[in-house]
Amino acid sequence: MPVYWVREPGIRLRPVPELSCCLVYRRHPPALCGLNLTSWLALTLCDGRSEDEIADAYAAAVGARGPGTGRPILAAALQQLEALRLIRKKTGERMP
């Protein structure tokens, strides 16, 4: 069964590019979250892609330099976002 990641419905993104971060408002339960650049990137990639597809796009964006690179780092980022209830896994047929 294919597994892919989607953002939780109702979250609102407020990019703060001058600080290289993004504020995210979560409606249920209400909270304001702060994401740095790579977590923000990971969140935007959770648009129905599989984890492999996200990893490819993530690697293309971050390149090979810096502490934010690598598949385990991405997996940790997705875990953080899932724990904050900003994204969730879906299984089954992908919506077009």
Place this chain on the structure above:
Amino acid sequence: MIDPRELLKDLTAPAPIAMEMATEVRTDGGLAFQILQAPAWTMPNGVAVVAQWECQLTRDRLLELRTFLAKPDAGTGLQPEAAIDAALRSIGVGHNLGVFVLEGISVLPRVRFMFAYAPQLRLDDRAVNRRIYRMLLNPAGPVEVQAVAALKYIRTMWKHGVNQTEGRWMMLSQTDPSNPEENPFISAGL
């Protein structure tokens, strides 16, 4: 919508960080910039002087402070700020304006503890200080006992913070910068 990939073209990718941000300290949640209706006891009626303690706290300390401020006392039923407010009013020196936080993602949160000195009677600052001092040493009744404990807690929190400052702010309309008895340096043109 701004794409983070554009920003990453010029930057080294940092390790991902995503965290829930602590919000205004007297509530359980909501946006940090949401305007909430103030409880009646925080209304700054007749404010003459604002006393302010300010410091920066780590996130852990901030959450600890928030938990403390949100929890009512089992005996009085009052939250700490409400107890401080009631005690300051009962000794006739003013009231509590509250604890405020300015939070950023990459900097230590800055916290302000603010009190209003607005004596019911005509008291000079020494008399105000003596009344507060007496209460700190000999609180009368359960509300003052709670207030003194709360004041000790937040004062200790402030002392262990970073970049502490302390001051008393007077409304400009209630002071006269040209009066040599109040402001000798400004009056002397220095």
